[in-house]
Amino acid sequence: MANEISIGAAAPGCKKVDPILVADNVMRQFGGLTAVNVEHVEIPRGQITALIGPNGAGKTTFFNLLTGFDKPNTGSWTFEGKNLAGVASYKVARLGMIRTFQLTKALSLLTVLENMRLGAQNQPGENFLRALIRPLWSKHEAAITVKADDLLKRFKLDAKREDYAAGLSGGQRKLLEMARALMSEPKLVMLDEPMAGVNPALTQSLLDHIKDLKKNGTTVLFVEHDMHMVRHISDWVIVMAEGKVVAEGPPAQVMKDPAVIDAYLGAHADTDLGTVAINVPGKAGN
Amino acid sequence: MDWLNIGSLALGELFSPFTATFILCALGLSVHFGYTGLLNFGQAAFAAVGAYGMAISVLTFGLPLGLGVLIGLLASAVFAVILGIPTLRLRADYLAIVTIAASEVFRYFMTTIGFAKVTGGSNGLSQFGEDFWAANPFAEGTYGFGPFMYRADELWIRLVAFSIIALGAVFVWLLMRSPWGRVLKGIREDEDAVRSLGKNVFAYKLQALIIGGALAALGGMVFVVNLSNVQPQSWGTTFTFMIWTVLLLGGAATILGPIVGGMVFFVLLSVTQGIMSGLVEIGALPFLTLPQVGQIRFLLIGLALMLLVIFRPQGIFGNKKELQFNG
């Protein structure tokens, strides 16, 4: 089936018209277990791509590898043409590829606002010597604060601005982490289960934020179990199972793919994927 | 019991150079532990490296004391780098183990005869502080009132020591209100999160280790200039644990905490010593002898440290919400 994103028909590992991230032969083993074994995958620029797959498929590990938080046994990958294999995680972030964590990492004993400010880049006051002289960074700080307040309002966290992040609910922390990731205006944001634990009343606005990101030219790659969300906002879906990419394509097409239904549902293969919110219980990844 | 004497001795501790030493070391430890979450159990070694660096510069290389101070600070920075590079990329507990071990290694190294020409061996070094005493602007005589009566040289070292504390406290305060300080606090909470936001966590931890170590080095210098000698046995683990007690008493992630913590700690130590010695003298504690009282105090320090961590982990000034022992 033809589409605007891939060159030729959608198939596992297919080439994209305009890829932002390209990975080759990325493999990670834990002892005898091969958690990730991706031969080739390309993430399309300017699109919203969902990475789905059952628990333990290797999605989080793949995120960790791509962002420098873990080292693969083999493999290479490029971001905007720059080789990223072996690059330290903080440098990956500075290049404009920012990720969030499945297990939220809100900085509990910092206020919500300080969490947000920390997300900004190029604050000269983060340099030790300049830090001592406030006029060298106060203007920048004011600009960062305006941006932070704007994001907090959009994520409905403005009322919590001065609270310690420890006082937020699990869902609010997820939102804070996502808002914080956006402070640096990344080119690619990688969200690991952004919806997990978020109050359903907020899901719609979160979906809208993600769509807004795309409008502003940000590429989004997210891991999600909720098929409604995947179907609703993603332009492209990549399916992983047992460490491999087993299917990819536009959402409507992927949901009908027998390989996906097989990987996901096993015995419930006759159920329509679009009607169940799949959240396979059991071992949570990291 | 001579309550007046006990009280006056205790108040005398408020501004003693000894108290100043521990305040500076605890201020440095607050940068390490309170703000950055680094578990440094070798703070005594940072003080010792500073003290020896200064003394050896003066005695072996014939440099002026001022330059010796700079070299002592530099030596503590080198020490921080040596400890930091292999450990700061690992989990927090590695730093704890390495610092406590390095601290003991340094102390034994200074005791060995092999380098005694430079280090003084177990006898230590003396007569390096002449420049300091020569610079005393106060004329001979006594100054002050009540328990705060000082000879000219006593006043001079107190003035210098507490000026260093004031400058150190302002320095730390300026840093911690800045975006740089915010990154440190972020690292304390979760270093992976900070990494994911594009900060070079390792570089920040190393900077924190160096700055906190330099404050301890200054403390060590105050300590040895006041005593007019530097000896290896001063810098044992007891020294480090007293610094921890001072820090936790005052509040780890605060500026005033180490200062007030240090004062309260040494006043309390003096009061307990006075009261217990008094009780022993009148025969109220038949199971204790006078020399044992000094030992018992350290047992009490250990107990106090435990009680603090259990019942008031945030210290006198700390905000319970901001600092807990959550690893």
Ligand SMILES: Nc1ncnc2c1ncn2[C@@H]1O[C@H](COP(=O)(O)OP(=O)(O)O)[C@@H](O)[C@H]1O
């Ligand atoms: N640090 C680790 N050590 C050992 N096994 C791990 C580690 N991290 C992940 N795994 C294993 O790798 C597989 C993939 O996990 P993960 O990437 O978390 O999956 P997903 O995010 O798709 O649910 C799982 O079997 C998991 O148990």
Ligand SMILES: [Mg+2]
């Ligand atoms: Mg996962």
